[in-house]
Amino acid sequence: MIKHLLSINQLSREDVNRILDTAESFREVGTRVIKKVPALRGRTVVNLFYENSTRTRISFELAAKRLSADVINFSTSGSSVSKGESLKDTALTLQAMGADAIVIRHSSSGAPYTLSRWVPSSVLNAGDGTHEHPTQALLDLFTIREHALSFEGLQVAIVGDVRHSRVARSLTFAVTKMGGDVTLVAPATLIPPEAVGWGATVTHDLDSVLPKLHVCYMLRVQRERQRQQLFPSVREYARLFGLSRARVDALPERALIMHPGPMNRGVEIASDVADLPRAVITDQVTNGIAVRMSLLYLLLGGDRSRPAKPEEPEGARQVAFDEAADERPEPAVEPAGEAVSPNA
Ligand code: CP
Numbered sequence: 144m145i146k147h148l149l150s151i152n153q154l155s156r157e158d159v160n161r162i163l164d165t166a167e168s169f170r171e172v173g174t175r176v177i178k179k180v181p182a183l184r185g186r187t188v189v190n191l192f193y194e195n196s197t198r199t200r201i202s203f204e205l206a207a208k209r210l211s212a213d214v215i216n217f218s219t220s221g222s223s224v225s226k227g228e229s230l231k232d233t234a235l236t237l238q239a240m241g242a243d244a245i246v247i248r249h250s251s252s253g254a255p256y257t258l259s260r261w262v263p264s265s266v267l268n269a270g271d272g273t274h275e276h277p278t279q280a281l282l283d284l285f286t287i288r289e290h291a292l293s294f295e296g297l298q299v300a301i302v303g304d305v306r307h308s309r310v311a312r313s314l315t316f317a318v319t320k321m322g323g324d325v326t327l328v329a330p331a332t333l334i335p336p337e338a339v340g341w342g343a344t345v346t347h348d349l350d351s352v353l354p355k356l357h358v359c360y361m362l363r364v365q366r367e368r369q370r371q372q373l374f375p376s377v378r379e380y381a382r383l384f385g386l387s388r389a390r391v392d393a394l395p396e397r398a399l400i401m402h403p404g405p406m407n408r409g410v411e412i413a414s415d416v417a418d419l420p421r422a423v424i425t426d427q428v429t430n431g432i433a434v435r436m437s438l439l440y441l442l443l444g445g446d447r448s449r450p451a452k453p454e455e456p457e458g459a460r461q462v463a464f465d466e467a468a469d470e471r472p473e474p475a476v477e478p479a480g481e482a483v484s485p486n487a
Pocket of ligand 1: 195196197198199200270276279403404405
């Protein structure tokens with residue numbers, strides 16, 4: 144962990160617990176009238192989104208603003224990307240303007256890794272192709288923990304379009320890292336060959352796993368990424384792999400229903416199921432802000448006197464990461480009046 148957040152696999156169990164604990168202390172800020180603390184005043188966060196997003200982009204923007212950072216939102220439309228400017232030149236341009244952190248979403252798997260080699264800023268992966276979406280997995284863990292569920296022995300089914308899902312990959316790594324068990328449920332055409340190495344069980348029979356679950360995590364069918372017909376029809380898919388009201392009745396009483404959004408209501412999840420109290424989909428969105436505040440704070444907050452240098456070894460930033468945790472302010476008790484940023 145340390146300087147960049149590129150993959151869940153970078154994080155130790157202790158790192159994950161520290162991120163979630165820090166998010167816990169920031170969550171209260173979102174309940175105040177003035178939702179702001181000065182932790183990142185004077186720092187600049189750039190949201191560099193080459194792919195569409197509602198939740199992740201707005202959540203990172205709110206997280207950075209609630210920490211009093213300056214925020215630049217960059218999207219490809221209306222920028223010089225439409226004139227052919229490369230990712231590298233765009234990133235170097237943003238760097239030259241003083242970006243301390245770059246949050247990137249890109250359709251190419253690995254783009255955040257490449258970016259992290261070009262710029263001295265911290266890079267946060269906001270979703271790269273079909274590879275990973277680590278902040279989504281962390282907010283999902285936070286939401287599971289919030290509902291008093293222990294990670295040890297947790298039974299999670301991740302259901303649907305695993306093949307095209309960066310969420311499935313990050314969440315599988317995250318849950319297994321924390322001691323839980325993951326079952327991937329999908330038609331054979333929607334399970335990638337490499338899934339056998341993820342430490343999860345694979346099945347094509349949703350009904351057989353429902354009774355044992357603590358969390359039933361539904362994935363969006365990503366029809367925009369499918370280049371061929373991978374199941375006979377949407378109706379057939381919904382019948383075999385959709386979470387219907389009848390299937391909810393087969394879940395244990397306290398089992399949570401989760402979805403990263405955006406949802407295809409009536410395809411992977413019945414519309415009335417998405418609105419049940421045990422469907423914690425809007426909680427996931429709310430918690431995403433606190434988790435992203437935590438990450439921005441831990442990556443940037445403890446390092447104010449030492450701007451990152453391109454040649455700085457990873458180990459040096461690990462110290463900064465640890466110091467950040469030790470020096471963490473107690474936002475829960477900070478007087479609201481002092482928390483107003485001059486750039487609010
Ligand atoms: N969950 C998620 O990544 O949603 P967005 O595509 O709206 O950011």
